[in-house]
Amino acid sequence: MGxxxxxxxYILRIADNSLIxxxxxxxxxxxxxxxxxxxxxxxxxxxxxxxARTLLDYAAEVQNLxxxxxxxxxxxxxxxxxxxxxxxxxxxNFADTIARQFLFDSFNYHFYEALQESQxxxxxxxxxKSIKEIAYHYRYSAEWMIRLxxxxxxxxxxxxxxxxxxxxxxxxxxxxxxLDEAMLEAGIGVDLKLxxxxxxxxxxxxxxxxxxxxxxxxxxxxxxxxxxxxxHMGFILAEMQWMQRAYPGLEW
Amino acid sequence: MSNxxxxxxxxxxxxxAGLHHKHAGSLxxxxxxxxxxxxxxxxxxxxxxxxxxxxxxxxITASDPEDGDMxxxxxxxxxxxxxxxxxxxxxxxx
Numbered sequence: 001m002g003x004x005x006x007x008x009x010y011i012l013r014i015a016d017n018s019l020i021x022x023x024x025x026x027x028x029x030x031x032x033x034x035x036x037x038x039x040x041x042x043x044x045x046x047x048x049x050x051x052a053r054t055l056l057d058y059a060a061e062v063q064n065l066x067x068x069x070x071x072x073x074x075x076x077x078x079x080x081x082x083x084x085x086x087x088x089x090x091x092x093n094f095a096d097t098i099a100r101q102f103l104f105d106s107f108n109y110h111f112y113e114a115l116q117e118s119q120x121x122x123x124x125x126x127x128x129k130s131i132k133e134i135a136y137h138y139r140y141s142a143e144w145m146i147r148l149x150x151x152x153x154x155x156x157x158x159x160x161x162x163x164x165x166x167x168x169x170x171x172x173x174x175x176x177x178x179l180d181e182a183m184l185e186a187g188i189g190v191d192l193k194l195x196x197x198x199x200x201x202x203x204x205x206x207x208x209x210x211x212x213x214x215x216x217x218x219x220x221x222x223x224x225x226x227x228x229x230x231x232h233m234g235f236i237l238a239e240m241q242w243m244q245r246a247y248p249g250l251e252w
Numbered sequence: 253m254s255n256x257x258x259x260x261x262x263x264x265x266x267x268x269a270g271l272h273h274k275h276a277g278s279l280x281x282x283x284x285x286x287x288x289x290x291x292x293x294x295x296x297x298x299x300x301x302x303x304x305x306x307x308x309x310x311x312i313t314a315s316d317p318e319d320g321d322m323x324x325x326x327x328x329x330x331x332x333x334x335x336x337x338x339x340x341x342x343x344x345x346x
Binding site: 034035036039040043139140143147 | 258282285290
């Protein structure tokens, strides 16, 4: 049962990253800076919510408490969510959203790549299916980084400011805690130290092309993976969950 | 940010191998790469495509819809349709 709890917790971390970022990106729907970017972002949001759905289905199965993916998405409270702090940060302006997406996509791609080597057949299947979409997300956000970084003075300034703002949340992506170590030991989890090497290469490469500077590592935020979230999380859940909270069991 | 100054592009999608590219619509984008990406997002969300062409709208030369004479001569030449041949039954549906 201890092992199952670890597995459940581990799946929730992956699922919640996708769910919360998917919800955040979906907030752009109908508000994008242009029709084309609006639909582009909405596609990404839908992909992410799709990944979350498959993962939460699996989490519910592992949990074995007769709960569904929907129960896990809509009936957990803030402390029950195990996503990293980066994905819950507000959309801000378009540059903020692109920076958040790029920093996360670069991580997510290599994370899923490594997850394909897991001993857990279900996680491997999910990773193989999702990584094609994640590769596209990465392409989308990386191209916008370059376009805006190497764009006008204004777009450069906004892009650089967005990077500086979000950098403090990047370290958590790679910070191995006891659960990460245990899952790696079990042959199921991903070695985040390796992911960081690939992430660094990728990020440095794109930042150079975008004529942006890599922010200095200063105080790095952490805690999301353990359920300790920023003040934004409650607001996200209030919007995401209100219908199931107000009308329990509602289906449509 | 407004995309009203972004150039307009025409999008052509090939839905299946062997079929030709067909005009799907238009969109705005700042460059070729972005036009392809946007076309992917806007016009192939429901698995409509295997291949995308984009061309900036300004590069398309169009006939004048007011110029009725242009097609007039072809209207009375029914014999240009291959409908006067007898097709042997063994050929079946053509």
